[in-house]
Amino acid sequence: MGLLSGKATCNTHGQDSSYFLGWQEYEKNPYDEVQNPTGIIQMGLAENQLSFDLLESWLARNPDAAGFKRDGQSIFRELALFQDYHGLPAFKKALVEFMSEIRGNKVTFDTSKIVLTAGATSANETLMFCLAEPGEAFLLPTPYYPGFDRDLKWRTGVEIVPIQCTSLNGFQITETAIEEAYQLAQKRHLKVKGVLVTNPSNPLGTTMSRNELNLLVNFITEKNIHLISDEIYSGTVFSSPGFVSIMEILKDRNCENTQVWNRVHIVYSLSKDLGLPGFRVGAIYSNDDMVVAAATKMSSFGLVSSQTQYLLSALLSDKKFTQNYISENKKRLKQRHRKLVSGLEKAGISCLKSNAGLFCWVDMRHLLRSNTFEAEMELWKKIVYDVKLNISPGSSCHCTEPGWFRVCFANMSEDTLKLSMKRLKAFVDSITTTLHNQSNRQSIKNSRRRSLTKWVFRLSFDDRVTGER
Numbered sequence: 001m002g003l004l005s006g007k008a009t010c011n012t013h014g015q016d017s018s019y020f021l022g023w024q025e026y027e028k029n030p031y032d033e034v035q036n037p038t039g040i041i042q043m044g045l046a047e048n049q050l051s052f053d054l055l056e057s058w059l060a061r062n063p064d065a066a067g068f069k070r071d072g073q074s075i076f077r078e079l080a081l082f083q084d085y086h087g088l089p090a091f092k093k094a095l096v097e098f099m100s101e102i103r104g105n106k107v108t109f110d111t112s113k114i115v116l117t118a119g120a121t122s123a124n125e126t127l128m129f130c131l132a133e134p135g136e137a138f139l140l141p142t143p144y145y146p147g148f149d150r151d152l153k154w155r156t157g158v159e160i161v162p163i164q165c166t167s168l169n170g171f172q173i174t175e176t177a178i179e180e181a182y183q184l185a186q187k188r189h190l191k192v193k194g195v196l197v198t199n200p201s202n203p204l205g206t207t208m209s210r211n212e213l214n215l216l217v218n219f220i221t222e223k224n225i226h227l228i229s230d231e232i233y234s235g236t237v238f239s240s241p242g243f244v245s246i247m248e249i250l251k252d253r254n255c256e257n258t259q260v261w262n263r264v265h266i267v268y269s270l271s272k273d274l275g276l277p278g279f280r281v282g283a284i285y286s287n288d289d290m291v292v293a294a295a296t297k298m299s300s301f302g303l304v305s306s307q308t309q310y311l312l313s314a315l316l317s318d319k320k321f322t323q324n325y326i327s328e329n330k331k332r333l334k335q336r337h338r339k340l341v342s343g344l345e346k347a348g349i350s351c352l353k354s355n356a357g358l359f360c361w362v363d364m365r366h367l368l369r370s371n372t373f374e375a376e377m378e379l380w381k382k383i384v385y386d387v388k389l390n391i392s393p394g395s396s397c398h399c400t401e402p403g404w405f406r407v408c409f410a411n412m413s414e415d416t417l418k419l420s421m422k423r424l425k426a427f428v429d430s431i432t433t434t435l436h437n438q439s440n441r442q443s444i445k446n447s448r449r450r451s452l453t454k455w456v457f458r459l460s461f462d463d464r465v466t467g468e469r
């Protein structure tokens with residue numbers, strides 16, 4: 001142990017989080033319709049498997065792209081030797097055009113301002129290295145993606161200070177919450193270098209309103225700090241209100257020639273919108289030439305392989321394909337989202353109204369034994385080990401209210417989703433029956449005590465549960 005570095009042995013990676021523990025439990029006993037029908041269903045993984053057939057049929061129609069060929073001639077040697085960390089120009093062009101298309105072509109992106117990275121994970125960490133010293137802080141609205149503890153803090157030494165958002169306003173960022181976070185950082189003697197938001201949000205599945213985005217621009221202008229907008233889910237917005245990129249807000253406010261223009265950076269990746277997390281394709285987009293130059297040098301640690309760039313430049317340049325893919329993928333996500341919401345409703349569970357992402361933010365507060373994070377963990381363990389569904393507890397996303405869970409819906413078949421909802425309903429029914437019986441027994445005792453001979457009582461689902469808190 002003593003021979004290893006502090007970085008290798010410290011636990012700031014966040015591996016102990018219930019978010020990752022749930023994955024480990026799933027790995028030990030994964031559900032399979034035929035091989036292991038009583039196994040754990042993975043609902044803690046934000047993967048998009050709904051549109052693979054579209055990608056596969058494009059590949060079948062375009063064998064050259066994956067076969068290291070151009071116009072039928074092998075370009076194997078060219079790709080094998082390519083190692084320029086600026087990336088393939090054709091790929092960068094196709095990627096920025098795809099990013100514009102997802103934003104309804106309301107904004108355009110310039111290839112000279114994009115840096116390719118091995119996924120958004122690498123992009124976020126690289127930005128931390130470029131923008132902050134160890135011990136400086138970024139403010140993040142809660143709940144946030146559990147991987148950020150690893151990506152932003154672990155190797156960089158940067159601190160995260162939470163902007164506490166609550167269910168009272170659907171977890172939106174308010175002026176008070178962001179100012180309080182800033183004050184909290186100051187109290188902890190942390191220099192705040194910026195704010196990082198995910199739009200659309202993981203885990204909420206909601207897009208940020210223009211109001212929130214304007215508030216953020218005002219805040220970073222006033223405090224003279226950076227804003228990182230992780231827009232990895234921008235192509236998953238399946239219902240109104242539509243997606244508004246931070247770049248669109250800056251354009252609307254005519255920020256091009258102001259200082260704030262250089263302090264806003266976008267993170268993107270093809271892991272969610274195209275469902276290709278294994279390909280490791282991400283990007284930083286920044287208007288600051290110095291950030292672009294530094295991040296390009298740092299990208300040596302996490303480049304995108306040349307054959308991946310080659311394949312995807314062909315795919316993304318096919319406008320007929322991208323247009324159809326974007327709209328069809330959204331349609332499928334919308335249908336799947338509806339299925340999850342209605343399955344949850346049947347089990348008496350509601351969720352935050354959402355319009356994007358690969359998951360729902362599910363409200364199980366009424367199923368907690370008490371309004372505590374201990375009770376949340378207790379419920380989570382029952383759901384993982386007894387119900388055999390791996391979902392992610394809100395505490396792993398740093399939510400400040402116990403009882404919220406992130407449930408993914410796009411990484412499984414429709415039949416598996418149906419089964420998961422059947423299991424969940426049976427579980428909720430069993431809890432409510434127990435609670436009802438306990439409540440009944442208690443009532444009978446009370447009525448005897450009070451010598452009441454006739455007492456007809458009807459308890460609603462909520463009454464029964466809250467009566468037990």
Ligand SMILES: Cc1ncc(COP(=O)(O)O)c(C=O)c1O
Nearest residue numbers: 119120121145198202269271277
């Ligand atoms: C908000 C957010 N940022 C970054 C990532 C990491 O993505 P990638 O697979 O591109 O590294 C994820 C993955 O779930 C995410 O949800």
